[in-house]
Amino acid sequence: MSIVGLLKENYMTLLTAMGKTLELTLLSLVFASLIGLLFGLLNVSKKKWMHVVANVYIDAIxxxxxxxLAFFIYFGIPLATGIKLDALIAGIISLSLNAGAYMAEIVRAGIQSIDKGQLEAARSLGLPYGTAMRRVVLPQAIRVMIPSIINQFIITLKDTSILSVIGFPELTKAGSIIIARNYETFKMWAIIxxxxxxxxxxxxxxxxALERRISYGK
Structure with a gap:
């Protein structure tokens, strides 16, 4: 069968699988951003125990x-707790925890790239640490972090292919199923x-483009 024939026969399956892949990536990145923000802030805190908590999580993940991690969450946790996890939920948890550790480093680096004088000036005006961080430091740091966040999105998108091992119907899994039907291995993986x-x-x-725009804005 030709590549065009394969596409005509399977394009809906492939597009649906790509949609599932993007859905998993987007949801995982949302949760990873929240996890990364939390542990990134802990990592730049002045309290030592917060550093320890953040570094233990980041290093462990x-x-x-x-x-x-995916096998542990999808197979290990249900066996230990008796709670069966859907492949999508297990995939989101796995990717969120994994990407969250890298997002935490992005947040830490973004915050530390902002001149310390910004925070000190805000504190000298009477703003509490949390308010100064939220209103003064983070808005500037986010501009620096955006290109890295998009790069992490790309990495997370590629990592979804690993979750085919737990049966999540993302693009790689869909390709494997199609190949099992028609044995067009070379052509199908080329399309994927x-x-x-x-x-x-x-x-x-x-x-x-965002990186150039941010650099131009500086």
Whole structure:
């Protein structure tokens, strides 16, 4: 069967799977951003115990392969607790925890890139630490973080392919199912690769455009 024939026969399945992939990526990145913000703020706190908590989480998650984390959450937790997790929920938890550790480092680096005088000036005007961080430091840091956040989005999008091992119907899993029916391995993986390439290249261009715009704004 030709590549055109494969596309005609399976385009709806592939588009649905790509939609599932983007859904999983977006939801995971939302939760990862919240996790990253929390642990990023803990990491720049003046309190030592907060540093310890943040570093333990970051080091532990970054030290465990995503596939092991996914197996632990999807298979291990249900066996230990008796609570069955849907593949989407398990995927979101796995990706959120994984990406959250990297987002925490992005947040930390973004905050530390802002001149300390900004925070000190806000504190000298009587603003509490939390308010000064929220209203003065974070708005400036977010501008610096945006390109890195988009890059993390790209990495998370690629990482969704790992979750095919727990049966989540993302693009890679859909490709495997189609190949099992027609044995067109080379052509099917070529189509899957091009689909990923189009989405990821588009996101990369957006990241570079934002980076240029931010640099120009400075």
């Amino acid at each position: 970054r030290g465990v392969p995503l596939i092991v 690769g091009v689909m990923y390439l189009i989405v990821i290249t588009t996101l990369s261009k957006i990241a570079k």
